[in-house]
Amino acid sequence: MITATAQKRAIGYLRVSDLKQTGEHHGSLETQETHFREYCQRYGLTPMATFTDVVTGRRDDRKEYRRMVDYAKQGGADVIVVQFLDRFGRNPREILQRYWELETYGVSVLTTDEDIKEELVLLVKAGMAGAESRRISERVRTNMSTAISKGVHVGRNPYGLRPIKDVTEGKVIMRWELDPEEAPVVREMYRLAVEENLGYKAIADRLSAKGYRAHAGCPFAAYTVQRILTNPAIKGTLLYGRRPRKGNPRMALVEIPNFFPSILSVEEWKRLQERLSIRREMPRGKAHSSEYLLSGIARCGHCGGPMIGKVGAARQGKRYRNYYCSRAMRSRELCSVYNGHSSPKLERAILEYLGQFSDPERVREHLAAAERKELDRCEAELRDGEKRLADLEAQFLHRLDDLLKRGILTEQEFTRANDAAREQVKALEVRRIELTTWLNQERARASLVEQVPQVVKAFVEAFQTMDSRQQKAQLQTILKAAHVYRDGRIELEFRG
Numbered sequence: 001m002i003t004a005t006a007q008k009r010a011i012g013y014l015r016v017s018d019l020k021q022t023g024e025h026h027g028s029l030e031t032q033e034t035h036f037r038e039y040c041q042r043y044g045l046t047p048m049a050t051f052t053d054v055v056t057g058r059r060d061d062r063k064e065y066r067r068m069v070d071y072a073k074q075g076g077a078d079v080i081v082v083q084f085l086d087r088f089g090r091n092p093r094e095i096l097q098r099y100w101e102l103e104t105y106g107v108s109v110l111t112t113d114e115d116i117k118e119e120l121v122l123l124v125k126a127g128m129a130g131a132e133s134r135r136i137s138e139r140v141r142t143n144m145s146t147a148i149s150k151g152v153h154v155g156r157n158p159y160g161l162r163p164i165k166d167v168t169e170g171k172v173i174m175r176w177e178l179d180p181e182e183a184p185v186v187r188e189m190y191r192l193a194v195e196e197n198l199g200y201k202a203i204a205d206r207l208s209a210k211g212y213r214a215h216a217g218c219p220f221a222a223y224t225v226q227r228i229l230t231n232p233a234i235k236g237t238l239l240y241g242r243r244p245r246k247g248n249p250r251m252a253l254v255e256i257p258n259f260f261p262s263i264l265s266v267e268e269w270k271r272l273q274e275r276l277s278i279r280r281e282m283p284r285g286k287a288h289s290s291e292y293l294l295s296g297i298a299r300c301g302h303c304g305g306p307m308i309g310k311v312g313a314a315r316q317g318k319r320y321r322n323y324y325c326s327r328a329m330r331s332r333e334l335c336s337v338y339n340g341h342s343s344p345k346l347e348r349a350i351l352e353y354l355g356q357f358s359d360p361e362r363v364r365e366h367l368a369a370a371e372r373k374e375l376d377r378c379e380a381e382l383r384d385g386e387k388r389l390a391d392l393e394a395q396f397l398h399r400l401d402d403l404l405k406r407g408i409l410t411e412q413e414f415t416r417a418n419d420a421a422r423e424q425v426k427a428l429e430v431r432r433i434e435l436t437t438w439l440n441q442e443r444a445r446a447s448l449v450e451q452v453p454q455v456v457k458a459f460v461e462a463f464q465t466m467d468s469r470q471q472k473a474q475l476q477t478i479l480k481a482a483h484v485y486r487d488g489r490i491e492l493e494f495r496g
Contacts, residue, residue: 008078010045012036013068014052015087029054032083035112039081048077057090065089069098072107079108158233159215160186160263176260185212186234186263189225194268194275197473200225229276235269236262278476292323293347293472294482300325301485303335309343323484339486350482351463353490358457452478452494 014032033050040047051068072080080102082088088109089095099109157163160183166173185207192198192206204220214224232239238259264272282296290296292309300307305327312320321343327334356362459474466474483491 008045009048009076010036010040010079010081011048011068011072011077012050012081013065013088014050014083015057015062015065016054017056018054032087035083036081039110039112045079045081057086057088060089060091060094069102072102073105077107079110081110081112083112084114085111156215158231158260159228160234161260178261178263183263186228188212189229190264190268190272193229194271195470195473197275197469199279200229229272232269233260234263235266236260274477275473291468292321292343293468293475294323294350295472297476297479297482298323298346298350299481299483300327300335300337300339301483301489301491302337302339303327304483305335307339307341307484337486339484341484341488346484349488350490350492351460354456354478354492355460357492357494358453358460360453 012033014029014036016029029052036050037047039045049071051064051071053062053064055062068080071077085095089098102109160179161176162179162182164175164177166175188207189203192203198206200222203225204222207225208219212220214220218224228234232255236258238256240254240256290309294307295309296306298307299305303325305325307323308326308329309321309323312322323341323343323346325335325337325339328337328339455478459478462474463471478495479492480495481493483493
């Protein structure tokens with residue numbers, strides 16, 4: 001606790017994992033704020049603001065937490081007040097690093113209901129907060145593992161499956177079977193998503209209109225369909241553990257194949273996830289419902305912007321449908337090239353051009369040319385990044401050490417400059433790994449020479465028998481983009 005202060009400025013940080021939480025110390029948001037106000041009054045602090053998060057303390061990217069830290073570092077406060085240290089966070093390393101960082105800015109972290117004056121106490125408390133979080137997680141995982149080893153599924157029953165209890169020699173054995181009413185609904189969801197290219201809401205509306213119902217007799221909603229179609233249980237796999245989230249990138253997931261009877265085959269599951277992934281690239285759905293075949297695929301070859309379909313003014317009783325660069329339509333600053341093409345002519349040209357890629361030799365030539373161009377660019381970026389890394393390590397960081405030894409930089413200035421340089425090194429290292437991984441993947445794309453011709457040939461042969469949504473779904477599966485130039489040149493970018 002503090003014993004004497006001038007009129008220091010204080011900000012309060014309040015946190016609960018969810019709004020229902022009161023916690024072991026009755027640490028609701030209202031209680032935390034009351035303690036903050038009383039503490040300021042007791043020690044003559046001026047309360048400036050409070051920052052509130054409703055999120056787990058394991059996450060270091062809490063929005064209000066970050067905002068509070070920036071506010072304090074910019075000179076907005078002299079002290080940060082929390083009720084208990086575990087409100088500040090559950091990650092011991094983050095707590096200590098943040099505590100010492102704030103100290104360098106002249107900002108103290110204080111607690112209303114415990115004493116963290118000594119750094120050793122702070123370390124112990126931080127370790128206890130993190131250890132408690134880990135113990136809770138480990139207990140949950142252990143209990144789940146024990147239950148699963150006995151064939152028990154922890155959580156709600158996956159849609160399309162139902163548990164059956166068999167009693168053998170006085171022992172209850174749990175097994176699963178396909179639900180005769182729900183499993184066909186999952187198959188219909190799959191068909192609507194993959195074959196008819198419908199989104200979650202459209203699928204939900206179609207199923208509800210046919211009289212199908214979700215659990216508890218509720219009509220289907222978009223999020224319900226999404227949860228069902230992204231649950232690996234429908235391919236027979238049990239997935240449990242903590243899912244990766246922003247701020248919690250480390251995964252703690254366990255997969256158990258063949259735990260359930262499968263509604264979809266492994267190949268069908270892959271096709272479904274590929275279709276859902278394509279839809280996530282264009283989440284608003286207009287590209288999928290548009291009557292223009294190339295919406296979401298055609299891109300301006302000059303600026304890279306999407307080309308959109310638009311009906312022109314009527315002329316001599318006819319309305320003309322065209323594709324235009326969406327950026328050029330908004331501003332010449334975004335794209336200075338007028339890039340417009342007749343919709344029927346452009347679609348026909350791309351389909352004819354695509355048909356040539358049923359020849360493996362043509363695919364091999366196309367991939368080689370595209371690969372050389374992109375490889376040259378990425379290799380140049382990789383060389384530049386490695387040079388900058390060497391310069392930072394050999395010159396800048398060593399120079400900082402020299403400036404510190406000569407007394408030109410203070411310890412605080414050295415720490416800030418060194419941290420900034422280290423961040424640059426870290427970012428360059430991450431980018432180098434990304435580029436190296438990408439280059440290795442690009443050099444291993446020979447399998448496309450076998451896959452693309454077969455897929456293109458099957459698509460061209462079945463094209464006329466499909467409706468517009470099916471045509472678009474199949475074309476999106478083959479092409480990631482078709483880059484169209486004003487002079488009519490077309491460059492295709494295949495998926496995979």
